[in-house]
Amino acid sequence: QVQLVQSGAELKKPGSSVKVSCTASGGTFTRFAITWVRQAPGQGLEWMGRIIPFLDVANYGQKFQGRVTITADKSTSTAYMELSSLRFDDTAVYFCARGGEYEKTGYKPTAFDIWGQGTMVTVSS
Amino acid sequence: EIVLTQSPGTLSLSPGERATLSCRASQSVTSSYLAWYQQRPGQTPRLLIYGASSRATGIPDRFSGSGSGTDFTLTISRLEPEDFAVYYCQQYANSPPTFGGGTKVEIK
Numbered sequence: 013q014v015q016l017v018q019s020g021a022e023l024k025k026p027g028s029s030v031k032v033s034c035t036a037s038g039g040t041f042t043r044f045a046i047t048w049v050r051q052a053p054g055q056g057l058e059w060m061g062r063i064i065p066f067l068d069v070a071n072y073g074q075k076f077q078g079r080v081t082i083t084a085d086k087s088t089s090t091a092y093m094e095l096s097s098l099r100f101d102d103t104a105v106y107f108c109a110r111g112g113e114y115e116k117t118g119y120k121p122t123a124f125d126i127w128g129q130g131t132m133v134t135v136s137s
Numbered sequence: 138e139i140v141l142t143q144s145p146g147t148l149s150l151s152p153g154e155r156a157t158l159s160c161r162a163s164q165s166v167t168s169s170y171l172a173w174y175q176q177r178p179g180q181t182p183r184l185l186i187y188g189a190s191s192r193a194t195g196i197p198d199r200f201s202g203s204g205s206g207t208d209f210t211l212t213i214s215r216l217e218p219e220d221f222a223v224y225y226c227q228q229y230a231n232s233p234p235t236f237g238g239g240t241k242v243e244i245k
Contacts, residue, residue, distance in 0.1 A: 057225055057236040073233050107181065121229045123172035123187035130181055
């Protein structure tokens with residue numbers, strides 16, 4: 013069964029960047045989409061974007077356009093989410109999850125069935 | 138984007154009672170691509186229901202989902218102590234995928 017393991021907690025200063033990794037083990041990586049979701053303290057879930065490693069194509073939420081970059085390294089089954097120009101309100105837990113599948117007929121959306129353990133990113137001066 | 142509105146915000150119930158959670162979409166959700174997640178404090182969200190009514194692997198049958206179009210429901214037939222948590226609905230038909238604001242099921 014596929015597991016997603018994320019990198020550890022980060023403490024960053026406003027204006028800097030953070031890069032979080034998400035490594036898949038135990039199953040096929042490339043044909044599924046890896047999506048990124050964040051959750052600010054005490055708040056709900058917010059979709060940031062996704063990548064389909066097979067196609068090396070990423071899509072981003074409008075709120076994060078221009079500040080987020082999602083990439084994937086197929087050789088290590090690892091996806092990355094980099095968020096730049098960090099602000100205090102970017103303090104949140106960042107999750108990766110498996111959602112969406114690339115088939116012969118094209119992209120098929122799926123629910124997010126496997127999640128990483130989450131990475132706490134704290135933005136503080 | 139599709140906006141999902143969950144109600145009530147908080148549901149106060151006792152173990153053994155039935156819980157009914159609602160999720161309303163601002164426009165029709167194609168192919169009933171509607172999911173429900175459970176999140177316990179300090180834990181990762183867990184997929185309960187996908188396709189509006191299909192239980193995910195390992196989910197007990199006291200959890201059931203129903204609905205189509207713009208109105209969806211998650212029902213927990215008899216609450217167990219571990220079911221007190223926050224529940225989110227999500228549509229994944231349209232991009233961007235969106236989540237509802239959540240319903241907290243708390244012990245009365």
